[in-house]
Amino acid sequence: MIPDEGLLNYVLDQSRGCRHITLIDPGKQSAEIATRRAIAAIEAGSKMIFVGGSTDTPDEVVHQTCKSIQEALELQIFAASQDPNSYEEMWKIPVVLFPGGAHALSPAADGITFMMLMNSQIRKFLVGEQLRGAPYLQKFGVEALPTGYLVFSPGGKVGEVGQAELIEANQQELVHSYAITAKMFGFKILYLEAGSGASKQVEPKCIEAANQVEDLCLIVGGGIRTGEQAAKAANAGANWIVTGTLTEDAANMDEIRQRINEIVEGIQSSSS
Numbered sequence: 265m266i267p268d269e270g271l272l273n274y275v276l277d278q279s280r281g282c283r284h285i286t287l288i289d290p291g292k293q294s295a296e297i298a299t300r301r302a303i304a305a306i307e308a309g310s311k312m313i314f315v316g317g318s319t320d321t322p323d324e325v326v327h328q329t330c331k332s333i334q335e336a337l338e339l340q341i342f343a344a345s346q347d348p349n350s351y352e353e354m355w356k357i358p359v360v361l362f363p364g365g366a367h368a369l370s371p372a373a374d375g376i377t378f379m380m381l382m383n384s385q386i387r388k389f390l391v392g393e394q395l396r397g398a399p400y401l402q403k404f405g406v407e408a409l410p411t412g413y414l415v416f417s418p419g420g421k422v423g424e425v426g427q428a429e430l431i432e433a434n435q436q437e438l439v440h441s442y443a444i445t446a447k448m449f450g451f452k453i454l455y456l457e458a459g460s461g462a463s464k465q466v467e468p469k470c471i472e473a474a475n476q477v478e479d480l481c482l483i484v485g486g487g488i489r490t491g492e493q494a495a496k497a498a499n500a501g502a503n504w505i506v507t508g509t510l511t512e513d514a515a516n517m518d519e520i521r522q523r524i525n526e527i528v529e530g531i532q533s534s535s536s
């Protein structure tokens with residue numbers, strides 16, 4: 265659901281401090297379970313849902329997942345409108361595609377992180393997939409969020425598939441240069457990624473280096489599993505923290521709520 269202030273304004277709004285995104289890979293569970301997970305995540309404090317991840321998920325699966333989450337959000341908004349003790353705004357949470365390429369798209373999404381994998385060594389991920397996806401997104405009115413995407417060591421599958429020249433923890437100057445470049449390209453968002461399930465998160469000093477560039481919204485993800493790790497990223501300047509695996513390997517909905525709650529509390533304990 266698009267928040268009242270519009271999607272890009274909502275994403276860029278820094279007045280609410282650092283916020284949390286739950287990433288759902290539509291290839292890893294049914295649309296129904298994905299939807300239950302998204303609702304549990306929002307109850308625990310997630311403020312955006314990303315849908316994407318795997319490289320080989322068919323469009324139809326991505327679409328069913330987005331559609332099902334949107335329908336559940338509409339129901340929650342309706343229920344909240346009938347209940348004086350709850351408020352509708354809580355459920356106006358955007359569902360945003362986080363694509364592995366031009367294949368994993370859906371008109372049911374509110375927007376898409378329209379990304380350039382800036383440290384990829386191949387054209388496909390710099391501009392090729394984007395060229396294939398753009399006409400489709402325009403046709404279906406899915407809002408593009410202009411995003412630079414940087415993959416850090418260890419990088420995981422996205423580093424491999426994207427043929428990224430991985431950024432190491434001590435390359436803060438390089439990160440700073442990438443952030444300036446992203447801004448000069450007109451990107452509003454810079455996503456710092458360690459890879460899904462990474463053994464270490466993006467080095468806080470690298471987040472700080474990117475944060476020196478004004479007016480760039482920083483999304484940080486990969487390998488974040490605890491409130492303490494989330495607080496580190498938030499303190500270094502992350503505006504959004506993404507977790508995916510945390511939700512995927514939880515045993516049930518209660519565990520999802522508990523885990524996300526811990527991350528959200530970690531973020532809130534930070535000075536951001």
Ligand code: 1GP
Nearest residue numbers: 461485486487507508509
């Ligand atoms: C991957 O940054 C995200 O694109 C999330 O990573 O699965 O490690 O939380 P995790």
